[in-house]
Amino acid sequence: MVGLVRAGRSQRSVAREFRVSLATVQLWVARAGDTPLEEVDWSDRPSARHRGPGIPAAVEDLILELRHELRDTSDLGEYGAVAIRRALAERGDGTWPVPAVRTIGRVLERRGALDGQRRVRRPAPPPGWYLPDLALRGCELDSFDVVDGLYLEGQPELGILTGISLHGGLPDAWPAFGMRVGQVVPAMLGRWRADGLPAYAQFDNDPRFIGGHAHPDSIGSVVRICLALGVVPVFAPPRESGFQASIESFNGRWQTKVWSRYRGNTLAGLQAQSDRWIAALRARSAVRIDEAPPRLPFPADVDPLGRSMPLDGRMIFLRRTNDAGSISVLGHQLHVNRLWPHRLVRAELDLAAGRIEFYGLRRREPLNHLILGRLTYPIPDRWRR
Numbered sequence: 001m002v003g004l005v006r007a008g009r010s011q012r013s014v015a016r017e018f019r020v021s022l023a024t025v026q027l028w029v030a031r032a033g034d035t036p037l038e039e040v041d042w043s044d045r046p047s048a049r050h051r052g053p054g055i056p057a058a059v060e061d062l063i064l065e066l067r068h069e070l071r072d073t074s075d076l077g078e079y080g081a082v083a084i085r086r087a088l089a090e091r092g093d094g095t096w097p098v099p100a101v102r103t104i105g106r107v108l109e110r111r112g113a114l115d116g117q118r119r120v121r122r123p124a125p126p127p128g129w130y131l132p133d134l135a136l137r138g139c140e141l142d143s144f145d146v147v148d149g150l151y152l153e154g155q156p157e158l159g160i161l162t163g164i165s166l167h168g169g170l171p172d173a174w175p176a177f178g179m180r181v182g183q184v185v186p187a188m189l190g191r192w193r194a195d196g197l198p199a200y201a202q203f204d205n206d207p208r209f210i211g212g213h214a215h216p217d218s219i220g221s222v223v224r225i226c227l228a229l230g231v232v233p234v235f236a237p238p239r240e241s242g243f244q245a246s247i248e249s250f251n252g253r254w255q256t257k258v259w260s261r262y263r264g265n266t267l268a269g270l271q272a273q274s275d276r277w278i279a280a281l282r283a284r285s286a287v288r289i290d291e292a293p294p295r296l297p298f299p300a301d302v303d304p305l306g307r308s309m310p311l312d313g314r315m316i317f318l319r320r321t322n323d324a325g326s327i328s329v330l331g332h333q334l335h336v337n338r339l340w341p342h343r344l345v346r347a348e349l350d351l352a353a354g355r356i357e358f359y360g361l362r363r364r365e366p367l368n369h370l371i372l373g374r375l376t377y378p379i380p381d382r383w384r385r
Contacts, residue, residue: 001025002032002040021214047189055099058101062088063099063107079104083146125366128166130243130346130349131200131234134166135367139199141166141234143247144188144320146206147180147255152265160259160274164250168292169285171278173254175270183223192229196295200316201226204244210235216331217380219311227313229299229349237344243318306371311383317347318361329356337372345372354379 008190051345070079080345081104147160159179203209211220343360360370
């Protein structure tokens with residue numbers, strides 16, 4: 001091949017003739033350089049990086065000896081790879097290099113000297129695993145949250161209501177001053193009129209979503225409008241990571257891509273920049289949005305605040321039990337199961353039947369929801385009106 005190239009043939013034609021890649025021809029031409037062909041070393045060369053000899057066996061034995069010695073004598077109680085390397089550096093006589101911390105760790109692992117077992121990393125549960133039909137992609141869920149603590153210069157505190165669907169990633173954001181309940185409901189209704197209804201709407205336990213915390217069985221306009229539309233409100237467990245991961249991630253993206261890049265000082269300008277970003281994000285996610293479970297049409301005969309009809313349907317509360325196996329729901333302490341302490345529970349409140357059912361949740365078995373019990377839940381008269 002090299003001789004033909006030197007005779008004037010193109011490298012591409014030589015590659016076609018010998019049925020090899022152009023890179024192969026280029027490799028051998030570069031290997032030969034200007035050296036006469038009979039003097040070129042044509043032997044194969046390993047492509048892997050050359051590795052030097054391992055550490056001496058005597059050093060490996062010393063590593064194990066130091067581990068046992070430090071376990072009993074170390075004033076700090078440390079006998080891991082870092083402590084062993086310090087001890088080796090103190091004892092070294094210069095005849096061998098002190099191994100790196102990672103090398104010492106590999107020696108300990110190879111020689112069976114590690115105390116614990118490797119952490120078992122199980123696969124993550126499917127999105128929406130805590131609701132069976134949602135996990136099987138039979139329906140859609142919209143998550144909502146409010147980002148507080150942002151200010152335009154010389155103006156009141158901003159509240160950015162954000163929303164995103166679980167399977168489709170359908171995004172929305174509404175910047176406003178204050179962001180009270182009277183602003184949350186119209187924004188949600190506008191989204192659902194335009195895009196259709198999800199089966200579930202998920203919130204944290206902010207009073208703007210769930211209602212006041214001062215009195216038991218207090219529910220707000222957001223819950224009422226969800227129930228009036230046939231959307232099941234779901235409330236994430238307090239101080240739990242994971243359940244609000246999609247909306248929290250979206251909040252961070254909004255602050256990075258919109259808020260940190262906004263150079264104006266007006267709410268209208270911020271809203272316009274946010275709307276452009278949302279439109280671009282929807283366009284980029286069009287395939288995912290189209291492949292999401294279908295959304296339901298918005299009904300025409302619904303009171304905008306959900307006040308004209310009695311409460312009906314379901315409410316779902318995701319909670320973690322205390323040491324007695326109890327949870328808090330709408331200001332009531334409810335006993336679930338004493339054999340299920342400090343574990344996740346899905347509490348489903350059936351408003352028509354006046355009953356609440358408890359299901360045990362385990363990430364290790366995400367589709368196995370164990371029924372833990374049920375209780376009668378007296379529905380307040382004001383909910384019936």
